[in-house]
Amino acid sequence: MGNTARDNYPDSPTRRGFLDYLLGTSAVATLGAIVYPIFRFMSPPQVIESAESTVVAAKLSEIPINTGKIFKFGNKPGILVRTATGEFKACSAVCTHLECIVQYRPDTKQIWCACHNGQYNLDGKNIGGPPPRPLEGYKVNQRGDDIVVSKT
Amino acid sequence: MNIPLSPERLRLYSARYCSRFCTAICGVIAACLLLYSPAAAQKKSSCIECHAKLEDARLSAPAKAFDNDIHRGRGLSCNDCHGGDPNADTKEAAKDPRKGYLGKPKTQDIPAYCGKCHSDANLMKRFNPSLRVDQEREYYSSVHGQKLRSGETRAATCISCHSVHGIRAVSDPLSTVYPPNVAETCSKCHANADYMRGFPIPNDQFAKYKTSVHAKALYEKQDLSAPTCNDCHGNHGATPPGIASVANVCGTCHGRQAELFQTSPHKAAFDSKNLGECITCHSNHAIAKPSDQLIGTQQGALCINCHTNGDKGFVAAGLMRSRINELMASIDKSTEILNRAERAGMEVSRPKFEMKEATDALTHARVLIHSSSIAEVEKVVAPGIAASSRGYQAGLGALSERAFRRKGLAVSLVFILFLAMLVYLKVRQIESRQSESANSA
Amino acid sequence: MRIDDIKTWLDERLSISTLAKLASKKEVPVHRHSIWYYFGGMTLFLFTVQVVTGILLLLYYRPSSETAFESVQFIITEVKFGWLIRSIHSWSANLMIATLFIHMFSVFFLRAYYPPREMTWLSGAFLLFIVVCFGFSGYLLPWNKLAFFATKVGTEIAGVIPIIGRPALRFLRGGDDVTGATLTRFFGFHVAVLPATATVFIGIHVLMVQLHGMSVPPKLVGQPLKKMKFVPNFLLRDLIGWILAIGVLAALAALFPWELGEKADAFAPAPAGIKPEWYFLFMFQTLKYLPAKIWKLDGEVVGIMAFNIVALMLFFVPFVDRDPANLRRRFIFNVIGVLALLFMVVMTIIGYVTK
Numbered sequence: 052m053g054n055t056a057r058d059n060y061p062d063s064p065t066r067r068g069f070l071d072y073l074l075g076t077s078a079v080a081t082l083g084a085i086v087y088p089i090f091r092f093m094s095p096p097q098v099i100e101s102a103e104s105t106v107v108a109a110k111l112s113e114i115p116i117n118t119g120k121i122f123k124f125g126n127k128p129g130i131l132v133r134t135a136t137g138e139f140k141a142c143s144a145v146c147t148h149l150e151c152i153v154q155y156r157p158d159t160k161q162i163w164c165a166c167h168n169g170q171y172n173l174d175g176k177n178i179g180g181p182p183p184r185p186l187e188g189y190k191v192n193q194r195g196d197d198i199v200v201s202k203t
Numbered sequence: 204m205n206i207p208l209s210p211e212r213l214r215l216y217s218a219r220y221c222s223r224f225c226t227a228i229c230g231v232i233a234a235c236l237l238l239y240s241p242a243a244a245q246k247k248s249s250c251i252e253c254h255a256k257l258e259d260a261r262l263s264a265p266a267k268a269f270d271n272d273i274h275r276g277r278g279l280s281c282n283d284c285h286g287g288d289p290n291a292d293t294k295e296a297a298k299d300p301r302k303g304y305l306g307k308p309k310t311q312d313i314p315a316y317c318g319k320c321h322s323d324a325n326l327m328k329r330f331n332p333s334l335r336v337d338q339e340r341e342y343y344s345s346v347h348g349q350k351l352r353s354g355e356t357r358a359a360t361c362i363s364c365h366s367v368h369g370i371r372a373v374s375d376p377l378s379t380v381y382p383p384n385v386a387e388t389c390s391k392c393h394a395n396a397d398y399m400r401g402f403p404i405p406n407d408q409f410a411k412y413k414t415s416v417h418a419k420a421l422y423e424k425q426d427l428s429a430p431t432c433n434d435c436h437g438n439h440g441a442t443p444p445g446i447a448s449v450a451n452v453c454g455t456c457h458g459r460q461a462e463l464f465q466t467s468p469h470k471a472a473f474d475s476k477n478l479g480e481c482i483t484c485h486s487n488h489a490i491a492k493p494s495d496q497l498i499g500t501q502q503g504a505l506c507i508n509c510h511t512n513g514d515k516g517f518v519a520a521g522l523m524r525s526r527i528n529e530l531m532a533s534i535d536k537s538t539e540i541l542n543r544a545e546r547a548g549m550e551v552s553r554p555k556f557e558m559k560e561a562t563d564a565l566t567h568a569r570v571l572i573h574s575s576s577i578a579e580v581e582k583v584v585a586p587g588i589a590a591s592s593r594g595y596q597a598g599l600g601a602l603s604e605r606a607f608r609r610k611g612l613a614v615s616l617v618f619i620l621f622l623a624m625l626v627y628l629k630v631r632q633i634e635s636r637q638s639e640s641a642n643s644a
Numbered sequence: 645m646r647i648d649d650i651k652t653w654l655d656e657r658l659s660i661s662t663l664a665k666l667a668s669k670k671e672v673p674v675h676r677h678s679i680w681y682y683f684g685g686m687t688l689f690l691f692t693v694q695v696v697t698g699i700l701l702l703l704y705y706r707p708s709s710e711t712a713f714e715s716v717q718f719i720i721t722e723v724k725f726g727w728l729i730r731s732i733h734s735w736s737a738n739l740m741i742a743t744l745f746i747h748m749f750s751v752f753f754l755r756a757y758y759p760p761r762e763m764t765w766l767s768g769a770f771l772l773f774i775v776v777c778f779g780f781s782g783y784l785l786p787w788n789k790l791a792f793f794a795t796k797v798g799t800e801i802a803g804v805i806p807i808i809g810r811p812a813l814r815f816l817r818g819g820d821d822v823t824g825a826t827l828t829r830f831f832g833f834h835v836a837v838l839p840a841t842a843t844v845f846i847g848i849h850v851l852m853v854q855l856h857g858m859s860v861p862p863k864l865v866g867q868p869l870k871k872m873k874f875v876p877n878f879l880l881r882d883l884i885g886w887i888l889a890i891g892v893l894a895a896l897a898a899l900f901p902w903e904l905g906e907k908a909d910a911f912a913p914a915p916a917g918i919k920p921e922w923y924f925l926f927m928f929q930t931l932k933y934l935p936a937k938i939w940k941l942d943g944e945v946v947g948i949m950a951f952n953i954v955a956l957m958l959f960f961v962p963f964v965d966r967d968p969a970n971l972r973r974r975f976i977f978n979v980i981g982v983l984a985l986l987f988m989v990v991m992t993i994i995g996y997v998t999k
Binding site for chain 1: 455
């Protein structure tokens with residue numbers, strides 16, 4: 052039987068020691084590569100809420116009196132209106148006639164669809180033109196500077 | 204009312220008073236019957252009883268059709284229009300002129316015949332207060348009315364459209380004037396080349412209308428707000444709108460486009476050249492879904508029908524078309540990359556939603572061309588292109604995130620395989636040690 | 645304080661050294677069928693992956709019909725590495741069921757259920773049922789169109805069983821139809837009831853294996869076999885497999901991310917050509933081939949009862965074929981096993997290939 056490196060040099064760094072060292076470091080590295088994503092996963096992301104049954108439609112400061120704003124609600128557009136008296140109203144922005152996006156008209160103080168002159172009042176009720184059904188209404192609440200819209 | 208009392212009128216008036224008297228009595232009887240026997244709501248009418256039994260279809264048809272008539276539903280009967288005595292049992296007694304019997308009216312008298320009730324506001328109030336009472340007057344302002352007055356008996360009268368004896372309410376789907384049925388009713392005469400011989404108008408309106416987007420909306424999508432003949436031509440006052448009024452008519456629904464057109468240089472130009480507003484580009488009956496091909500300076504565009512190379516309109520048309528094309532191209536590019544990212548498994552529902560802004564801008568731009576102003580069009584095209592570019596960037600981001608994940612995967616796989624190999628080597632090492640010690644033991 | 649001091653302290657309280665000695669004595673026979681020994685551990689490893697990724701998903705998932713879909717969408721778009729955790733969870737579920745079948749069939753053909761290992765087989769049969777329930781309940785949780793209809797059809801099939809079918813359907817669905825109540829119920833099963841039950845049965849199963857050691861295939865009984873130590877040889881080999889499994893899962897998650905689809909809509913019609921997940925496909929396909937009526941009974945009912953009976957028979961296997969010397973019975977069971985395996989594989993392939 053020949054002499055192995057171990058026999059000649061019992062305590063010196065050997066292939067075995069090297070292997071153990073490599074094994075140890077790559078095991079730690081792989082464990083780190085597994086644990087790192089887990090920790091990143093657990094830390095809350097920037098956008099903290101997932102529910103699309105409520106959404107922050109706008110900030111109080113960015114919506115002046117007697118204006119309207121289109122916002123994303125789920126995967127459909129909604130319209131938020133700040134009336135001349137300062138009240139907030141929100142409803143679906145998809146016209147019930149042929150699905151154009153409606154807008155707020157500060158002159159008539161109504162919700163209007165430019166495509167075929169459809170008219171809705173601020174509660175979303177269809178009051179003129181071709182639209183056959185009212186716009187779905189939403190609930191509006193104020194939370195500090197945020198205007199929060201939620202499904203009724 | 205200062206209308207001289209001619210014998211004719213006297214007869215009409217007396218018939219009216221007679222029928223009113225009869226109606227009042229019958230109304231009381233009917234009310235009593237209604238209270239005690241719902242089935243016997245209809246008063247006695249010898250006219251219907253006799254005529255229904257006649258063998259000549261021409262004479263029995265009115266009696267049978269009257270079952271569905273809206274006038275019957277209101278408690279009226281033959282004598283309320285034709286006069287006579289519905290309680291009499293013999294033909295002579297029932298059709299006694301002294302009882303106000305008027306018989307079948309002549310074609311020229313039909314509007315007045317119907318008008319003896321329908322133009323009387325006090326009378327109509329009792330049956331339907333919200334019904335208009337000026338149909339007769341409107342009718343005489345129409346082409347039909349004017350032709351009738353000048354002796355043309357082929358002209359349409361009340362019964363041509365509303366039918367007679369089986370008249371239904373406009374809202375009744377079986378009515379000849381229920382919105383989806385109107386075009387067919389008009390085409391009964393207007394599409395009949397033989398009937399319309401001698402009149403200087405074409406006969407293909409209905410055929411053309413059926414190919415239009417309005418017909419598609421009305422018949423296929425059941426959209427009752429879609430226009431049919433009477434929405435543009437009027438119903439009782441039916442007349443094609445004047446050349447300079449077309450935009451007003453179309454503008455009843457297409458308000459934005461009309462508004463833009465009427466403040467554009469085209470209005471004055473079209474009116475002075477006797478070109479129909481709107482219909483010169485969009486046609487009147489065969490209104491097809493407009494395509495971008497209509498605008499611009501290339502072959503097939505409508506602008507070059509009037510504009511020539513170098514004039515302001517030519518330049519504007521070319522610019523509008525090219526900017527709209529740019530917006531469309533940008534939207535296509537962004538949609539394509541977002542779809543590619545989605546197929547590759549990336550979640551891009553938010554950027555896809557935000558692309559709506561760009562497609563809305565495109566719709567808006569296509570409306571704004573009616574202003575003939577490149578500045579107006581540019582006001583929406585620029586933000587539209589910006590929104591579309593944002594969508595494109597989001598798509599690029601999604602694809603690069605995917606590429607990053609793959610690179611990350613490659614790197615981690617290298618480490619994982621390396622580690623697996625090291626463990627294997629370790630096992631080999633342990634086992635060789637074990638066999639060595641086993642051998643040497 | 646040195647390592648040895650800590651070891652002694654723990655040993656005085658937990659008898660670690662006794663356990664270590666027992667473990668060091670365990671040996672695993674080495675022969676040409678040894679490869680199959682790894683599949684049990686692989687299934688257990690994948691189950692652990694499920695537990696870990698499942699707990700992580702629990703930090704963000706919301707089990708209500710209004711919010712479930714959006715919460716999963718949130719996980720895969722907003723949460724850091726959410727796409728990875730979610731795809732690994734979905735893929736690992738499928739891989740686990742695959743390794744579980746391989747494990748079960750290899751145990752069957754290698755007769756690892758012969759006495760004294762009957763209870764190991766029984767606990768394994770229960771685990772098969774539990775894991776299939778895990779798959780069925782977990783599939784609904786994203787509340788997408790595919791899952792909604794798969795659940796509808798699946799619970800409908802359960803409802804067809806005579807006598808107990810209707811109550812069973814109502815129990816599963818939390819009502820007469822698949823609604824948010826079903827989702828809440830399935831969530832409860834998936835994260836509480838089934839994990840608790842699985843833990844108990846896995847505990848029994850693994851304990852039995854430790855007690856009885858690795859079995860030897862009947863043909864090789866009596867022959868002198870090489871042995872390898874369980875600790876560290878077998879375990880390290882196990883580890884290689886597990887590390888490679890992690891690599892496979894990472895690759896699947898990155899290259900074939902699990903789809904989310906569209907949110908479920910109770911009023912929309914079923915998508916065309918809907919099929920269940922691959923592990924149910926062979927049964928689904930078989931039901932499609934059965935005639936409408938068999939003798940006086942509804943064809944579908946006969947098919948479902950047949951599958952239920954076969955599943956029940958699984959529990960009797962170690963009590964019917966229990967004598968290694970009974971070669972004829974062994975042969976018959978081999979034939980049954982091969983036929984069953986072929987049937988499942990062929991029907992699954994047909995299910996995929998046809999519309």
